[in-house]
Amino acid sequence: QLQLVESGGGLVQPGGSLRLSCTASGFALDNYAIGWFRQAPGKEREGVSCISSSGDFSMDSGSMKGRVTISRDHAKNEVYLQMDNLTPEDTAVYYCATERPHHMGLCEDLLREEFDYWGQGTQVTVSS
Numbered sequence: 001q002l003q004l005v006e007s008g009g010g011l012v013q014p015g016g017s018l019r020l021s022c023t024a025s026g027f028a029l030d031n032y033a034i035g036w037f038r039q040a041p042g043k044e045r046e047g048v049s050c051i052s053s054s055g056d057f058s059m060d061s062g063s064m065k066g067r068v069t070i071s072r073d074h075a076k077n078e079v080y081l082q083m084d085n086l087t088p089e090d091t092a093v094y095y096c097a098t099e100r101p102h103h104m105g106l107c108e109d110l111l112r113e114e115f116d117y118w119g120q121g122t123q124v125t126v127s128s
Helices: none
Strands: 003-007 010-012 018-025 034-039 046-051 058-060 068-073 078-083 092-099 115-118 122-126
Touching: 003 092, 003 115, 018 034, 018 092, 018 122, 034 068, 034 078, 046 068, 046 078, 058 068, 078 092
Parallel strands: 010 122
Antiparallel strands: 003 018, 018 078, 034 046, 034 092, 046 058, 068 078, 092 115, 092 122
16 A cells, blocks of 8 residues: 655745645555645645646646745655745645556646545645
8 A cells, every 4th residue: 555644844934935745655666756745624626737647747736836836855755846935825734645547647637636645644734
């Protein structure tokens, strides 16, 4: 069973920054495109950013576009999401997930159904 673990969430003031990390238990992330998603209370889970397996391509989506930077470190088997200029509307549980293998690690879309293995999430709360 592939397991992902997110970390780095917490309480931050509006305008602040956080860096989330995603790591894998028992397998290498190298061959997978990794997506970050978020889900606020009462809302659908939405895609935030995705990075290809090689790390050469990434795409952002939604209201966080322009305020996030996704990256990966193959040696550490980790993927990161740097989030800047946070607002209270960014309060949510943030998840990382592996893109389904038939996408060949290309990060082709940020649709929830195109990602199969998920972490448990890390809470991000933006409040003064």
